[in-house]
Amino acid sequence: xxxxxxxxxxxxxxxxxxxxxxxxxxxxxxxxxxxxxxxxxxxxxxxxxxxxxxxxxxxxxxxxxxxxxxxxxxxxxxxxxxxxxxxxxxx
Amino acid sequence: xxxxxxxxxxxxxxxxxxxxxxxxxxxxxxxxxxxxxxxxxxxxxxxxxxxxxxxxxxxxxxxxxxxxxxxxxxxxxxxxxxxxxxxxxxxxxxxxxxxxxxxxxxxxxxxxxxxxxxxxxxxxxxxxxxxxxxxxxxxxxxxxxxxxxxxxxxxxxxxxxxxxxxxxxxxxxxxxxxxxxxxxxxxxxxxxxxxxxxxxxxxxxxxxxxxxxxxxxxxxxxxxxxxxxxxxxxxxxxxxxxxxxxxxxxxxxxxxxxxxxxxxxxxxxxxxxxxxxxxxxxxxxxxxxxxxxxxxxxxxxxxxxxxxxxxxxxxxxxxxxxxxxxxxxxxxxxxxxxxxxxxxxxxxxxxxxxxxxxxxxxxxxxxxxxxxxxxxxxxxxxxxxxxxxxxxxxxxxxxxxxxxxxx
Numbered sequence: 024x025x026x027x028x029x030x031x032x033x034x035x036x037x038x039x040x041x042x043x044x045x046x047x048x049x050x051x052x053x054x055x056x057x058x059x060x061x062x063x064x065x066x067x068x069x070x071x072x073x074x075x076x077x078x079x080x081x082x083x084x085x086x087x088x089x090x091x092x093x094x095x096x097x098x099x100x101x102x103x104x105x106x107x108x109x110x111x112x113x114x
Numbered sequence: 115x116x117x118x119x120x121x122x123x124x125x126x127x128x129x130x131x132x133x134x135x136x137x138x139x140x141x142x143x144x145x146x147x148x149x150x151x152x153x154x155x156x157x158x159x160x161x162x163x164x165x166x167x168x169x170x171x172x173x174x175x176x177x178x179x180x181x182x183x184x185x186x187x188x189x190x191x192x193x194x195x196x197x198x199x200x201x202x203x204x205x206x207x208x209x210x211x212x213x214x215x216x217x218x219x220x221x222x223x224x225x226x227x228x229x230x231x232x233x234x235x236x237x238x239x240x241x242x243x244x245x246x247x248x249x250x251x252x253x254x255x256x257x258x259x260x261x262x263x264x265x266x267x268x269x270x271x272x273x274x275x276x277x278x279x280x281x282x283x284x285x286x287x288x289x290x291x292x293x294x295x296x297x298x299x300x301x302x303x304x305x306x307x308x309x310x311x312x313x314x315x316x317x318x319x320x321x322x323x324x325x326x327x328x329x330x331x332x333x334x335x336x337x338x339x340x341x342x343x344x345x346x347x348x349x350x351x352x353x354x355x356x357x358x359x360x361x362x363x364x365x366x367x368x369x370x371x372x373x374x375x376x377x378x379x380x381x382x383x384x385x386x387x388x389x390x391x392x393x394x395x396x397x398x399x400x401x402x403x404x405x406x407x408x409x410x411x412x413x414x415x416x417x418x419x420x421x422x423x424x425x426x427x428x429x430x431x432x433x434x435x436x437x438x439x440x441x442x443x444x445x446x447x448x449x450x451x452x453x454x455x456x457x458x459x460x461x462x463x464x465x466x467x468x469x470x471x472x473x474x475x476x477x478x479x480x481x482x483x484x485x486x487x488x489x490x491x492x493x494x495x496x497x498x499x500x501x502x503x504x505x506x507x508x509x510x511x512x513x514x515x516x517x518x519x520x521x
Contacts, residue, residue, distance in 0.1 A: 044179040060180060067247030074243040 028100040035092060035099075038072050052093035059092075073099065084109055119357035120293045121521065123365040124203025126195035126304075127460045129348030130168035130447040133194070139464055142472040145493070147446050149329040149344050152309070159311050164323035166332055168346035168448035169309045181265050184252045186226020189261040191349035191453075192306035196262055199351040204365060205300065215299040217270035218259045219289035220306070220351075221281030222452035225253030227310035258306050270298045276452070279415070280376075280508035281305040282350055283455025283516055287374035289354050299359065304351035304456040313451060314345045320384065322419050333418030333449070334476030335442045336427060336484050340418045346448030350456030369463045372501065372519040373402025379511025386422050391429035391513050395505065398515035399433075402501070406434045409517070410499025411471050412487075413462040415507045416442020417449050424483050426507065431485030439497060441490040445475035455506040459516060462504050466520050471495045 032052070039045040045059050056066060066086075074080055087109035089095050097103035127133070130148035131141035141148060152167035174190045175197070182190050200206040210216055229252035235244030251257060256274035263272060273292060275284040282305025289303035307313065317323045324342040326332035334340040352368075360367060375397030379390035399406060412434065415426055430440060443458050444450075450457055465471050473490045480489055504516045 064247040064251075065183070071243060071246040078243070080243055 028096060028102065031096045031099045034073070034076065035069075035095060038069060042068070042072065050092060052091065052096065054092050055090050081105070118294055119370055120290045120354050121357045121360050121370045122352045122368040122463065123355050123360050124199040124201070124205065124353035125368055125460045125463065126198030126202060126351045127348065127457050128170050128172065128191050128195045129350070129450060129453070129457050130170060130346050131461070133170065133172040133198075135464055138461055139468065142443075142446060142461070142465070143470070143494070145473065145475065147330060147475050149332055149448055151329055155309070156311055156314060159315070162314065163318050163321065163325050164314065164342070164344070166324055166326065166329055166344045167309055167314060168344055170348055184248045184257065185261045186228040186252055186308060188222055188226045188306050188308035189258055191308060191347070192220065192222075192258045192262055192304065192351070193265050195304060195306070195349035196266065196302055196351040199302070199304070199353050200266070203353040205353060210300055212267045212269055214269045216268050217273065217289070217292055217298040217301050218262055218268055219273035219275055219285040219292065219301055219303045220259035220262060221275030221277060221285050222258045222306045223276070223278050223281065223313065224255065225257040226308060227312045229253035230312055262302065268302065275305070277512045278508040278510065279449065279451050280455055280506040280512050280514045281452035282457065283459060283504060283506040283514040284376060284512070286352055286354075286371060286456060286459055286516055287376060287514055290371045290374050293354050293356060299355070301354040302351060303354055304349060305452045305454070306349035307347050307451040307453045309345065309347035317343050317345060324418065331476055333444060335414070335416035335418040335445055335474060336423050336480055336489060337477045338479045338481045340420070340423065340481070342419055343417050344448035346450040348447070348450045348453045348457055350453055350460045352456065352460065367521050369466065370519040370521050371516065373398045373404065373517030374515070375401050376512065376514045379513070381511060383511070384509055386425040386507055387511060388425040388429040388432070390511055391426055391505070391507060392432050394513035394515045395429065395433045395503065398503065398517050402517045404501060404517065406438070409434065409438055409501050409503050410497060411462070411466070411502040412438050412440045413458055413502060413504045414440055414442040415454075415505050416444050416474070418444065422507065423481065426505070427485035427487055429485070430505070431487055434487070436486045437488055439471055439490050439495060440487045441472055441474045443472065445477070446472070455504070455514060458506070459504050459518065462502050463518055466499050466502050466518065469496055469498055471497050471499070
């Protein structure tokens with residue numbers, strides 16, 4: 024699932040603005056999902072959109088433990104392995 | 115022991131007639147319907163028989179995304195009408211809402227069509243990635259009442275009344291029943307619907323939509339030349355309280371819910387039965403302890419379909435004879451489906467309060483196959499109706515009759 028990091032960030036930013044009414048200036052790599060007021064349902068909806076864009080299905084644990092937008096970008100761009108943010112007992 | 119008296123202390127309505135009581139009364143008194151060509155919505159679909167619809171024109175409130183993310187337009191309409199009703203009752207932000215003693219009875223034909231496209235993608239592509247975390251909760255039958263509960267922090271029981279075109283009236287009836295049982299101190303009751311190509315398509319597929327070219331001439335319930343339903347949208351909410359406690363807190367009382375009944379035809383999934391409707395009206399009268407002659411106005415369901423109009427008017431005539439004034443608000447705002455029973459109850463209370471009964475629009479030549487009733491036509495009629503009956507009938511043969519008393 025490797026992709027250019029900037030492209031992935033732009034894709035996520037566009038989705039968060041369009042689907043979640045989040046102000047663009049708040050969407051920084053360091054922003055946490057919590058600070059953007061994204062709960063579990065929101066995050067699943069975000070992941071669903073990313074799946075549709077890619078026409079693939081992520082594994083249930085791929086995004087376990089992600090905290091920040093940067094974490095999500097890292098996995099989608101291939102810089103971090105899927106599931107690498109999960110707590111130890113979920114690996 | 116005498117039965118408790120349950121009263122309406124607040125009302126809210128968003129419909130093609132407007133989003134305030136003043137606009138609704140003014141719209142009815144204008145004697146013009148609010149039906150329009152909906153080419154911008156329906157034009158992108160092939161093979162529709164109809165091009166008509168009736169929609170809410172006011173901008174929806176700008177609620178935070180987190181509160182509306184699983185609502186769709188239907189839920190936001192319901193929230194807007196409910197906020198107005200709670201404010202009208204003086205209960206918006208009142209601690210009783212979160213006390214556990216306030217419940218919700220609310221219904222709709224279904225959830226928001228916004229979620230249907232997810233299911234369509236899932237099925238047509240055979241791919242689960244098309245389903246989102248919010249898909250089911252936006253389309254589930256009780257999506258509107260539970261979204262309202264989260265929106266207002268209402269923590270009592272949820273009574274979902276999603277029975278298609280009787281959802282709103284069923285909500286008021288079952289809400290009343292919960293109050294009589296002493297389950298809650300306050301019930302927020304109503305129904306909602308959003309206009310969508312799907313909601314129109316459901317009736318179009320059954321050849322039940324109006325093909326009229328001139329929007330001002332449709333629908334025309336009970337007229338010989340009626341040709342079907344015009345689908346509408348909206349939301350209506352009423353707040354129920356027990357009479358003595360409402361008085362004790364100085365609440366303004368809109369009307370008493372004096373009687374309610376519901377019956378099922380048990381005959382056909384879509385074709386209505388005059389017998390089932392008649393039983394429903396008689397049971398509501400029995401529930402209220404009234405005779406047919408006590409009812410000063412009957413607000414009919416009046417969808418403008420051949421089978422529906424004939425069955426309803428015949429059933430009404432069997433119960434009331436030809437003396438009771440009778441009209442249907444759908445001739446003004448189309449069929450608002452899940453919202454219809456609640457909106458028509460609110461508007462009937464307005465007419466009852468103002469002593470003016472709106473005429474049936476576009477009724478110039480009553481179908482001789484319809485029951486012989488005192489159809490209100492022309493400029494409407496002045497009347498002092500202490501009791502009015504509001505009737506609604508839904509697919510599946512579900513019938514409701516509410517009786518409202520002016521206090």
